[in-house]
Amino acid sequence: MSVPEVLDVIVIGAGISGINAAYRVQEGLPDASYAVLETRARVGGTWDFFKYPGLRSDSDLSTFGFTWRPWLSSRQIAPGDSIRDYVETCAQEFGIDKHIRFGHKLVAADWSDNKWTLTVQVDGKQKYFQSKFMILSTGYYDYDTPLQTDIPGIKNFKGTVIHPQFWPSNVDVKGKKVVIIGSGATTITLLPNLVNEGADVTVLQRSPSYILARPAVDRFMWFLSIFLPMHIAAFFVRIKFLVIPWLFYKACQRYPNVIKQLIHKRTSAALPPSIPVDPHFMPRYNPWEQRICVSPDGDFFQALHSGNAHIATGTIETVSSSSITYHPALPSTAPGDHKAANAHAPGFADAHLPSEKTSHLQADIIITATGLKFQLAGGAHISVNGIHRTVPESYMWKGLLLSDIPNCGFIIGYTNSSWTLGSDANARHVVRLLRYMRRKGLEVVVPQITSEEVKKMKPKDVVNLNSTYFERARGDMPKVGDLKPWQPRVSFWVDMWQSWVGGWEGLQFL
Template identity: 55%
Template sequence: MGSVERAVVDYDMIIIGAGISGINAAYRVQTELPGYSYTILEARDAIGGTWDLFRYPGIRSDSDLHTFGFPWRPWSKPKAIADGESIRNYIKESASLNGIDKKVQFHHKVLAADWSSQEQQWNLTVDGSGEKKDYRAKFIIFSTGYYDYNEPLKTTIPGLENFQGTVIHPQFWPEHLDYTGKKIVIIGSGATAITLLPSLAEKAAKVTMLQRSPTYILALPAVDPSGDWMRRWLPAWMAHTLVRWKFLVLPFLFFKFCRAFPNAARKVIRKGTEKVLPKSMPHDPNFNPSYGPWEQRLCVCPDGDFFKSLKTNGDVVTDTIKNVTSTGIETSSGKTLETDIIITATGLKLLLAGGAHITVDGSPVDISQKYMFKGAMLQDIPNAAIVIGYTNASWTLGADSTALLVCRLLKQMKKRGETSVVPTVPKGEKMKDMPVLNLNSTYIDKARGQLPKAGDVAPWQPRSNYFTDYWVATYGTLSTGLQFSKPAKKVN
């Protein structure tokens, strides 16, 4: 029997992923490009992306919601650092209020995407609830985040197979786990570990964060006092605008201060940490990183909850693991940490485009060999954007810059009758390769061979800050580094 031909569904735009980036892109498309047909293909069964997937205790943002939230629907709650459920509900409500939720096709995972120069369109192979489906689109936006939803970062922990207790990775937290009265060791020192410790300490007998190297932790108010005052006395639109600008400008200035004057910044952070540390907990080596502030992402704990837990049943041990036994962990310095549960908060496995197989006219694309155009599009790949946010600011800021740039680009192409645009590095152009993500975190270092590249020449330079990128997306040139095509003229 011959194969059954599958129906093909056509759209002007296909957005891949219904997380915060995908919902934002959809809003920009339907407001900036009225008349464009679009859909969102979501591999999972819910809107929210990371905020629907991650359900570990205490999950919260590590960026303020005044900038992490959508610019077109200001975050109105008092807490600047919000819990995961509040963020998940906010994303879903934002989608529903704008009719975006009606455009989402759940359980639709993009397996492959092939650009056809002859047809001037993308041909997508999609797994829709176990059934192979075909879609066509003039333009696609990969709003899939930057890590693997199905597999965490692999790390070698000697003797872990010996452990007779429970081993958990935060990415796959057991829904009904009861850790009341248990002894817990969290391996890692990043944002996830610093979020988990105070939350677990509320029920557990003891929670120890075992770190190979420390990170910088800032204790900030959960509710911004000045923002609370503005919301009470000023019109809502004015209060939202002023609070948002405050959280745009001050963290940016602090980041610049840290990178320009690392020793001074280190002293400022140390002074703040020593104020909230219990007297029994030494600052060195537990809170004295070997790197400068903002060489890796700074961690935030609202109202100093992390440090408060160290005054009760929380602990920090800076050491390396010699071996895991059936009942605990032996460290290289000779300590034994008895535990019932081991949590491997050791990072995320990076994965771009949701793992889809991308080809151009049938030829596979190696993303790691491509430069990023203005942090939004990939060299030699037509009519496609890939959303990568900031490492030193809220992810949504970078996502919105990308969405605005794409919409402006499509408006120009429609006006000029063009059907495709492809970022192209001129022949003979000499560039120094630069990382597209400017942090030296372990999980980023391990993914260097998978991430695209940035260059030291515009428009291939890595993103620097939201203010510059917003200006570029709104007013910058749309000619340098891009090649445009029009439909071929028919010959009679």
Template identity: 50%
Template sequence: MGSIARSASESFDVMIVGAGLSGINSAYRIQTELPGYSYTVLESRDAIGGTWDLFRYPGIRSDSDLHTFGFPWRPWTEHRAIAAGEAIRNYIRESAEEFGIDKKIRFGNKMLSADWSTEEQNWNMLVDSNGEEKLYKARFIIFSTGYYDYNEPLKTTIPGIENFKGTRIHPQFWPEDLIVDSKKIVIIGSGATAVTLLPILAQTAKHVTMLQRSPTYILSRPSVDPVGTFLRKVFPSWIASRIVRYRFLVLPFLFSKFCSAFPEAARRIIHKRVKAELPPSMSIDPDFNPRYNPWEQRLCVCPDGDFYESLRNGSSDVVTDTIERVTETGIETVGGKVIDADIIITATGLKMQLAGGATLSRDGTPLSLPSTFAWNSTMLSDVPNAALVIGYANASWTLGADAAAKLVIRLLKYMRKNGFSSAMPRVGDVGMKKQNLLNLNSTYVEKAKGDLPSAGDKKPWLPRSNYFVDLWAASYGNLTRGLEFTSAADAASKKVN
């Protein structure tokens, strides 16, 4: 791209990268609480929605309730708590349009690099804008880019996969013209994507097999919340929406805490519910008895028990085994099973990536994100005036994203009030111990450990705890501990000298 002419730079107070849930939420917070600040949203693709616009595999839906997954400033009012991808995509787009955020989005703009200038006290960004290089300046960047690579899935070694003569698909790149009717399908994986795909494909396929190395917890939940339906009949919409949201905030939080405190009791409760939904021919072992405790990995949700219904009607099954090799016509397992297949779907996880893959530097020196610590799970050590929006692993992503946005707003207001031009996290305690930023042991998280920033074992470097604690910290917690501020006057003085 070096030969392409670059346009003159534009300057903004805040640059938001990504027009998914996190980016739209950040934009709303900026324009409502800092109305005098200029901002724009860079979106590398041509549509609003992020994950929910990218993924188009059959049956895609949320695995979190939309009452907490939706925006707190525009409540989810539909009766379905577990919503389809199209409904979520429309909700995000309509939210942006209602508040004029869509007018601030620049589509087809992918950030390539960003360099912080100590002298100028701003970021200088190089952006691929629909094939043309553009330069932007911003005082503060909010990376609302999610946590995985949109262009490349997680690489997984599957012995002999190149031998397969049928159709091979990764759900991240689902072909629009794929015909599954009367096909024998094998889904490799046991996460949320596999659990979502199985029942919808089983409706028309000849048979669907979910082949997993190890089981996961799969819980049935009503897609329509009966309590919420009742509340909407009794109370005005705005009151009912608020009650429903807090209900969905509190109950899952209490359940996750129960799972952490009493893992064996939680396991027994889940097993009892699963056993009641399985066909008589299937038992908990080995297909539904995970090796880990509940919430050490994210629990999978199936709305209205659709996953178990497809097992009961015989249109699908689950095999727990290791792949020996893939043949021209299917899969042979170590345990001696032969599974015929016309289509193999590799639902084996996502490749984690932060900041949308952009290269970051400070005064021309590259910054290594894996070597940083996360300040309040939002900013990174030695990286000035930049926020990395990270949500929750054990709750709705949007809750963590909004806690981060609120913290950034409070910080920007504090900096404006005190005449500071930059804030940079600094780790003063050299003896601080590292912790995982994401408290999950899922395969894709384990494989990405060397590529992610770390959390610490002391405030303000602790990993996310829960929404209530993080929201309080964002709104009222210590705002200066661990931060190094530069005043606008000091920056101007250094520039002159």
């Protein structure tokens, strides 16, 4: 074993969460030595990794950006390369880039003798680091493996099959018939961009999503910038985007039927007459039980007006060498046997049973936009005093630390609002914890849940969404329950309050 490099703090990942965590460390602990280990060759994480056409945020950049270096453009729904450049610029301006070790993949993290020993792969060789504290900022999906989805007969297809996670640089869609399988944010992004590249595109979805058209450029920001310095204008716009989306989310939870009707009304007005809302835009779930997709300036609906974009809802029967055979979904308002059959299903008014008839879609290219494979901690092997520890067997302390894993911060963002809001609340909390330990002369902190707490506690979900890839990942997530401090995260406001004044109950210090 080579001589390890010794540091006070090591941050894993140089995406938006990792760069933010690094800033919080150097801001709150200016004399601490730290490094950021990044597998890839550039900063940006998701925004450097994905290459599919039209990659963009579906959150406003005022809250998705950093508080310590605000997003100053009035364009709130921004393309992926602009976000990556923004993250890189922020890292350079604050000297964080000097602490990043690119091409360093964490393989294993072993805790013993009150320190972490990290095994890192660099150019096919192993390198070692030691640190007192480790901050995991690796996001939540597997970079190497997409979510595996069973599409009957897909191996028969003679054309090109693409997963957006591995978009080829040489694909030419002009004049091609493209079928996108899926209905999430990636699909909503791909459709208008592929149409603009000259493709004839059909979205084939099993279940629809809610889609809201939003201006890409925020007029409030543009107006304020006329009279105020950009940094002050950005502050007020950030407040706006903190409050309004949060109120909308709460309204979705409290008045789901009202919000559902409002979305249906807006969707109907945006669609061409040839495309009905039912069944193509009537999801089986209430708003914000899954993420609501955003269409900047209504580009998704504009594409449907072009004549080169189509939408089909149904269940795939099989894929042949050049086409997809599927059973179209019946409208939820269809009379007769369909409605009777649905009467036995919860929420039957919004369920869409497949027709016995079949339809066919010709395809030169099939894009499987069916979600991401869930993975926490970057897939690294974690052990504590020689005992292997996994994320699913651990309870999550205030959405921040994992039970029985010492000196390890777990940075993850929100799924129901801007990711960075959650990751920043966590990063602030970690640094406050480290400052507390330093003041008290403490070296080790480990969350410990008692057997009595486990017996009393009713399990809850870490993520309050029922998207397919979250449902399939439930067994890979840490545990939470209905007792403090093991409850799931509630909101940005609560998490920030905890990061400022929250207590340390449930933690053991040494």
